Amino acid sequence: xxxxxxxxxxxxxxxxxxxxxxxxxxxxxxxxxxxxxxxxxxxxxxxxxxxxxxxxxxxxxxxxxxxxxxxxxxxxxxxxxxxxxxxxxxxxxxxxxxxxxxxxxxxxxxxxxxxxx
Numbered sequence: 001x002x003x004x005x006x007x008x009x010x011x012x013x014x015x016x017x018x019x020x021x022x023x024x025x026x027x028x029x030x031x032x033x034x035x036x037x038x039x040x041x042x043x044x045x046x047x048x049x050x051x052x053x054x055x056x057x058x059x060x061x062x063x064x065x066x067x068x069x070x071x072x073x074x075x076x077x078x079x080x081x082x083x084x085x086x087x088x089x090x091x092x093x094x095x096x097x098x099x100x101x102x103x104x105x106x107x108x109x110x111x112x113x114x115x116x117x
Contacts, residue, residue, distance in 0.1 A: 037067035039108070041101075045070065046077040049085050056086070056093050069094045071101030 038059065045052060056068055070086075070093055072079060079097045086093045096104055 037069060039105075040068065040070045041073055042070055043073045045072045045074065045082055045095075049082060053086065067094065068092075069096065069104070071096045071098075071104065073098060073101070 042052065052070075056070075060068060072082065072095065075098045077097075079095060083095050086095060
């Protein structure tokens with residue numbers, strides 16, 4: 001009987017400590033806000049749009065990026081079709097064609113206030 005009481009006490013204490021740790025983590029990580037944006041260079045975006053939608057949704061949900069910018073490297077893709085498909089999903093992604101993406105990338109690289117990793 002004593003052994004059973006000890007096991008129950010250990011499980012109870014472990015549960016309380018685990019709950020306290022979860023509460024502390026929740027409070028700590030809610031205070032961390034970032035303004036990170038993700039720039040994705042994609043090829044064959046029009047052909048594999050459904051796969052990209054799932055990936056972008058997961059990226060946005062897990063990492064809570066403020067902005068995801070997709071630059072399509074294929075000059076022949078129909079950007080309007082891609083934008084329509086992405087806007088129908090529950091994620092907000094900015095899609096740039098090749099020329100817009102080239103200009104955007106050059107502006108990013110020239111900006112001294114942006115850090116890359």
